[in-house]
Amino acid sequence: MFSIDWSIVQQSLPLLAQGAVVTLKITITAVALGMALGTLLAVARISVYAPLRWLSASYVNCFRSIPLVMVLLWFYLIVPQFLSSFLDLSPQTDIRLVSAVVAFTAFEAAYYAEIIRAGMRSVSGGQYSAALALGMTKSQTLVYVILPQAFRVMTPLLLTQGMILFQDTSLVYIIGLADFFRTASNIGKTTGYEIDMVLLAGSGYFVVCFCVSAAVTMVKKRLKL
Amino acid sequence: MQAANWNWGIFFEQAPFGNVTYFSWLVDGFLTTAALSICAWILAFLLGSFFGILRTLPNKILSTIGALYVTIFRNIPLIVQFFIWYLAAPDLLPYKASVWFKSELDPNIQFFIISTCALGFFTGARVCEQVRSGIQALSHGQRYAALALGLTLPQTYRHVLLPNAYRIIIPPLTSEMLNMVKNSAVASTVGLIELTAQANRLLEFSGYAYESFIAVTAAYALLNFAVMRSMKVLENKMRLPSMNAGGKNV
Numbered sequence: 001m002f003s004i005d006w007s008i009v010q011q012s013l014p015l016l017a018q019g020a021v022v023t024l025k026i027t028i029t030a031v032a033l034g035m036a037l038g039t040l041l042a043v044a045r046i047s048v049y050a051p052l053r054w055l056s057a058s059y060v061n062c063f064r065s066i067p068l069v070m071v072l073l074w075f076y077l078i079v080p081q082f083l084s085s086f087l088d089l090s091p092q093t094d095i096r097l098v099s100a101v102v103a104f105t106a107f108e109a110a111y112y113a114e115i116i117r118a119g120m121r122s123v124s125g126g127q128y129s130a131a132l133a134l135g136m137t138k139s140q141t142l143v144y145v146i147l148p149q150a151f152r153v154m155t156p157l158l159l160t161q162g163m164i165l166f167q168d169t170s171l172v173y174i175i176g177l178a179d180f181f182r183t184a185s186n187i188g189k190t191t192g193y194e195i196d197m198v199l200l201a202g203s204g205y206f207v208v209c210f211c212v213s214a215a216v217t218m219v220k221k222r223l224k225l
Numbered sequence: 226m227q228a229a230n231w232n233w234g235i236f237f238e239q240a241p242f243g244n245v246t247y248f249s250w251l252v253d254g255f256l257t258t259a260a261l262s263i264c265a266w267i268l269a270f271l272l273g274s275f276f277g278i279l280r281t282l283p284n285k286i287l288s289t290i291g292a293l294y295v296t297i298f299r300n301i302p303l304i305v306q307f308f309i310w311y312l313a314a315p316d317l318l319p320y321k322a323s324v325w326f327k328s329e330l331d332p333n334i335q336f337f338i339i340s341t342c343a344l345g346f347f348t349g350a351r352v353c354e355q356v357r358s359g360i361q362a363l364s365h366g367q368r369y370a371a372l373a374l375g376l377t378l379p380q381t382y383r384h385v386l387l388p389n390a391y392r393i394i395i396p397p398l399t400s401e402m403l404n405m406v407k408n409s410a411v412a413s414t415v416g417l418i419e420l421t422a423q424a425n426r427l428l429e430f431s432g433y434a435y436e437s438f439i440a441v442t443a444a445y446a447l448l449n450f451a452v453m454r455s456m457k458v459l460e461n462k463m464r465l466p467s468m469n470a471g472g473k474n475v
Contacts, residue, residue: 065403065446067410069421070438078434167302174414181305195312202305209300 005193009200012187019183020204022097026169026179030104031162037105038112043142045117056113063110068168075103076175096177100169108165115157119150156220163212167205180204235433236440247431254423255444261340261419262406262448268345269405273352278382280357291353298350303343303411310343311415332416340412340419348405355397359390392463399456403449410445420444 044056063071076099123146131141151158170181178186181201188197236248272294280291298306315326315335326335363386371381413422420441427437 065407065449066442067407067421067445069410069413070424070442070445073421073424074438074442077428078438167300170302170304171411173304181302185308195309195316198305198308198312202301202309205302205305206297206300210296213296213300 005191008187008191008193012183015183015187016180019178019180022178023166023169023180025097026101026104026172027162027166029101030108030165030169033101033105034108034165035112035116035158037109038116039147041109041113042116042120045113046120060110060113063107064114068107068171069174071107072100072103072171072175075099075106094177096172096175100172100175100177104165104169108161111161112158115154115161116150119154119157120146122153123149152223155223156216159212159216159219163209163216166212167209170205231436232433233436235431235436238431241430247427250423250427251420251440251444254418254420254441255448257337257417257419258406258409258444259448261337261344261409261412261417262402264337264341265344265348265409266402266405268341269348269352269401272346272349274356276349277353277356277360278387280353281360282378291357295350295353298346299354303347303408304414306347307340307343307411307415310339310346314339314342333418336412336415336417339415340409340417343415344405344409344412347408348401351401351404352398355394355401356390359394360386362393363389392465395456395460395463399453399460402452402456406448406452407445 041056041059044052045060047053047056066074076096080095080099127145127149128141131145132138136144169179172179173182173185176182181198184197184201184204185194188194191197236251237246239245240247240250276291276294278291279287280295282288301309315323317323318326367385367389368381371385372378376384409419410421412419413425418426424437424441427441428434431437
């Protein structure tokens, strides 16, 4: 144990890099789309229209009460046909990647919505009234006054959530998508160095997350939060 | 997505093996997930409390050990941790114990123990952070007052700091517990037949995808609901008459 043949690692570097690209693709798309959808959900949550509020609240509660593994399986096993016809995908596209991205986006949106909602609450109500009194419309108030301040306060939390998402992407293992972890584990299985490859993958994630954590601490200091 | 022909009766039909219905598969999965959650929570609570207390001690070395634990277990994805426990941990046991564990112990119990450790250590790091922030949220005066009254440091923790800190952190601990119940689904990757694994089995053998997945999802919701209710009861029971919302100015 722990006596890995480094030439194997060297040979599998291109494969590992491919896996890392898949991991990053999912992470970045899901963070961007999830944050956009999350903002919409958070805004809907404070809407004057009750049905919108209920819709947003039930979306968030629903996704927050299901395990991510189940969400991934739902999207992979149950709705791929629906997805491919809905998004009009050609048969060549990797349905696993698409369903993983959609699943992560839908799932993370619920968590981002909660973070953004909390951030919007931290902006004092007086500012909202002041902006309205200045003659801004509601949407102008939201876009120019509330959201910019809310996002400033939330930056560390959003980054941390991004890091959690980055870690969670390794769960695509269960739908057989070859991300960084799955690739490492597969190489390990075929070469007989499974423990070493899994440990290697773990340290890869560790380094990235450790750096992001350090960055979060720095951002917090910079923003004087 | 056609909402096809629902057939909830499927759960009362005979499963392909064992003289049981599909419903009992569901119940089995539910009980396994519940048992795993309870065992892992006990482990996580003990580890989290221990390292959380370490992090608040005046000793530099001890607090660094606490920080190290959190750093390691929070920065590695859960599924990777499951695999490391699964692949490496049994080999770290003494030779005889390792052989017994791997070849003589019922595989289901093996997977259960491995999953408990993986989930417990992972969640422990989160609990540790909550315990630390709970202790640090108390005003410094409490620690100084207790020490000035002649209590030793362990006594200060036992009788003054911890009782207050734990009361404050019941709500965040509840949400960690809910997260843990959800994270327990990862245990299906190392072979434990819990709820998620049962969902796959149900799908595979019964062929009723929607019914199986809706039932399992509902089972998770039920478990989470039970956790929330019981923590609410606990919180009300533990509340001190002098404690208002924050608990800071006791």
